């Protein structure tokens with residue numbers, strides 16, 4: 001089975017978010033970059049599927065040269081080759097067009113992504129790529145097994161889950177507990193250095209959206225402490241000050 | 246400019262988040278049409294009308310009675326081509342994938358996690374898991390907008406909505422994925438729909454202590470939630486876990502009990518309107534993000550709070 005895993009290069013989950021240039025650029029000062037946590041689950045499941053049934057794993061990122069260490073990390077975790085589409089990932093539509101083109105040329109049986117990126121949190125790219133390729137797209141996928149050309153999976157819904165059968169090829173947005181994150185071992189890290197990483201140029205598609213500027217949420221006005229013995233006071237505040245109960 | 250709102254049903258009843266989508270559609274276009282799939286209980290079209298729609302397109306085809314991402318996307322795109330340039334929907338496990346596919350089918354620009362009404366062509370979208378916003382310009386003249394809970398307050402003084410049958414083309418290609426069975430809690434308030442959320446963390450020591458959380462939630466008509474370690478240890482189901490890797494909620498009130506307030510937890514709850522924190526440790530980081538705080542032992546404070554609320558309710 002040929003698997004394509006699409007990964008994002010995103011700020012670590014503990015990063016402080018700030019902007020520069022009149023709030024038009026993300027401030028990278030002191031920020032550590034990681035493989036998106038959901039993409040990491042997708043990659044981990046891909047490695048398990050490959051171990052069980054053979055095949056190959058390609059990882060793909062749409063990003064500028066600075067994302068290559070993140071792609072190398074994915075190679076160390078177990079991908080066989082990496083592809084970088086050399087462009088800033090302006091918006092979901094633009095990114096989806098790039099992924100769809102690579103996917104079309106590669107003829108993959110399974111395209112795994114994260115349920116959402118943790119920078120733009122759109123949860124859009126899997127659906128868009130699925131639609132562009134005429135494939136089913138499902139997300140968020142919590143368990144995944146492959147039987148012949150069918151994916152048997154569970155998808156989380158509000159208050160529970162759905163059990164599904166999806167014809168391959170398909171695009172799936174993954175989340176835990178689909179697999180445990182894999183930490184690269186020494187052999188993986190060594191071999192990642194020599195695995196192929198190809199750089200391709202983007203299509204000419206224009207993004208569908210553009211960011212005018214960024215904003216931080218207004219600062220909280222500070223906490224009002226209430227004595228643990230005085231829950232009537234808390235109820236009073238919630239009822240008459242906040243007006244939420 | 247006319248707007249279509251995708252309205253989801255939960256066991257025959259319109260979801261509250263979908264009524265927000267209807268009101269939002271009315272606010273951006275001056276009028277709205279709702280599209281609904283499957284059988285509706287009595288009185289639901291009236292609710293949709295009061296929320297701001299003048300028309301309901303009702304799809305009753307048996308093949309589309311239960312949720313199907315690809316087929317719903319095709320049907321909605323077909324409806325949009327009947328004269329709508331905007332689609333508004335609420336963020337959900339069905340709405341998200343449908344919105345992405347419709348955007349491609351109709352050449353529309355898509356904005357997700359939108360937290361307030363559009364200003365011109367600019368949507369305020371929540372990014373970095375609630376830690377920031379992007380003022381996002383939607384290019385072109387067609388738009389798909391997926392809203393977060395509490396992006397608008399549901400209108401209750403709209404008119405009545407006429408119900409019109411809508412029979413979209415059925416494409417066999419849209420049935421490559423099928424749901425074989427569903428496992429779902431019934432009777433509970435669904436977490437993403439809830440106005441009030443009561444959430445428990447590792448401070449509660451074990452699943453056997455969730456009774457008092459459920460009791461408080463029941464008293465408030467709230468949904469229950471939890472931190473990640475709690476669902477990792479199987480004290481509570483995964484779909485209750487909020488945060489960076491879980492559900493993102495934006496209720497009017499979030500009550501956190503025995504949760505430290507790690508940055509990854511806050512990421513899922515920081516757009517709540519009000520936050521109450523109950524923790525025995527004054528140094529817990531959650532207090533910095535709280536509006537009201539109580540330092541104390543949850544096992545004593547929570548039952549007292551529940552009693553105080555009951556006393557108020559009379």
Ligand SMILES: Cc1cc2nc3c(=O)[nH]c(=O)nc-3n(C[C@H](O)[C@H](O)[C@H](O)COP(=O)(O)OP(=O)(O)OC[C@H]3O[C@@H](n4cnc5c(N)ncnc54)[C@H](O)[C@@H]3O)c2cc1C
Pocket residue numbers: 013037445446447448449471472473474475486487488489490491502503504505506507508509510513523524525526529541542543544
């Ligand atoms: C990549 C990544 C993603 C993550 N995603 C998430 C996520 O989505 N959601 C999430 O929640 N976490 C997430 N985490 C984990 C997060 O970092 C914290 O570890 C977690 O939120 C801690 O859960 P907790 O507050 O329940 O437990 P703890 O940190 O153990 O806190 C327990 C709290 O209970 C208090 N307490 C103890 N006893 C009592 C008592 N009797 N009465 C009152 N208070 C009491 C303590 O003072 C303490 O503050 C993530 C971590 C990583 C690395």
Ligand SMILES: Nc1ncnc2c1ncn2[C@@H]1O[C@H](COP(=O)(O)O)[C@@H](O)[C@H]1O
Pocket residue numbers: 006007008036038039060061062063089092095112113114115116117118120121122123124125126
């Ligand atoms: N720039 C990118 N390069 C490769 N994959 C991406 C990129 N952006 C998003 N994806 C994939 O699409 C998923 C959903 O992203 P999003 O729609 O941005 O929430 C992510 O988890 C990734 O798997």
